[in-house]
Amino acid sequence: MSRQIDVSDLDIYYGSFLAVEKVTMEIRPRSITALIGPSGCGKSTFLRSLNRMHEVIPGARVEGKVVLDGQDLYGPGVDPVAVRRSVGMVFQNPNPFPTMSIYDNVLAGMRLNNKRMRRSEADDVVEQSLRGANLWKEVQDRLDRPGAGLSGGQQQRLCIARAIAVQPQVLLMDEPCSALDPISTLAIEDLMGKLKEEYTIVIVTHNMQQASRVSDRTGFFNIEGTGKPGKLVEMDATDTIFSNPSVKATEDYVSGRFG
Numbered sequence: 311m312s313r314q315i316d317v318s319d320l321d322i323y324y325g326s327f328l329a330v331e332k333v334t335m336e337i338r339p340r341s342i343t344a345l346i347g348p349s350g351c352g353k354s355t356f357l358r359s360l361n362r363m364h365e366v367i368p369g370a371r372v373e374g375k376v377v378l379d380g381q382d383l384y385g386p387g388v389d390p391v392a393v394r395r396s397v398g399m400v401f402q403n404p405n406p407f408p409t410m411s412i413y414d415n416v417l418a419g420m421r422l423n424n425k426r427m428r429r430s431e432a433d434d435v436v437e438q439s440l441r442g443a444n445l446w447k448e449v450q451d452r453l454d455r456p457g458a459g460l461s462g463g464q465q466q467r468l469c470i471a472r473a474i475a476v477q478p479q480v481l482l483m484d485e486p487c488s489a490l491d492p493i494s495t496l497a498i499e500d501l502m503g504k505l506k507e508e509y510t511i512v513i514v515t516h517n518m519q520q521a522s523r524v525s526d527r528t529g530f531f532n533i534e535g536t537g538k539p540g541k542l543v544e545m546d547a548t549d550t551i552f553s554n555p556s557v558k559a560t561e562d563y564v565s566g567r568f569g
């Protein structure tokens with residue numbers, strides 16, 4: 311499995327509104343790709359199209375291709391639920407099931423997938439996922455307590471544990487730190503650095519420092535005006551985007567001159 315995503319000529323619509331136009335992008339395996347750009351340019355819309363989450367909105371659709379490991383995720387007969395299993399997602403606000411125990415939260419995705427497991431197998435998945443999310447040490451003695459009892463940063467790591475429990479190939483993260491304090495943010499950033507050894511990660515962030523700290527490659531999206539579609543302006547190694555971009559709009563954005 312290469313865990314590479316190749317997007318070609320992707321148009322993304324909400325009904326008749328073209329929100330994102332003609333994106334072609336190579337998302338490299340076992341690396342972190344950051345998507346940046348001003349509000350409304352379609353970063354979250356594009357991210358959601360990578361695991362067919364976009365389709366849960368009535369009237370939303372795409373044209374073009376998203377290919378993961380040689381399979382067109384929008385091809386005929388492809389099950390969107392299976393796509394979401396191999397391309398997991400972590401959202402802006404940590405959203406563990408509040409009354410469910412930490413233990414059951416980790417297994418929630420697997421249970422949705424109707425996977426039956428022996429207790430010892432489930433114990434292993436919980437421990438490995440929580441270790442993978444750098445949360446095991448903090449919660450190992452209170453696995454039966456509700457997820458809501460954790461701090462915001464711990465809840466976000468619990469959501470990451472839940473996402474990796476189903477062993478996805480790709481992890482999509484939509485502003486995963488925007489609801490967190492700086493210390494929890496650094497903990498998630500450290501964790502992302504570790505996770506990229508195994509997963510392909512795509513992150514949407516408004517935080518330029520975060521994009522430059524954590525990502526290997528960065529794509530800059532922009533929009534020409536209200537009602538116009540968002541477009542991928544350029545994509546390159548993160549260092550290049552931040553120090554020597556090819557397009558003036560990128561330079562203006564990363565240097566804080568607009569956006």
Ligand SMILES: Nc1ncnc2c1ncn2[C@@H]1O[C@H](COP(=O)(O)OP(=O)(O)OP(=O)(O)O)[C@@H](O)[C@H]1O
Pocket residue numbers: 324329347348349350351352353354355356367540
């Ligand atoms: N559920 C929806 N129905 C209709 N239009 C939508 C929906 N979600 C987003 N849009 C529109 O699609 C365009 C892109 O929105 P999107 O949220 O993807 O941008 P973004 O770059 O992620 O913005 P932000 O940085 O503010 O989160 C916007 O014009 C937005 O109004």
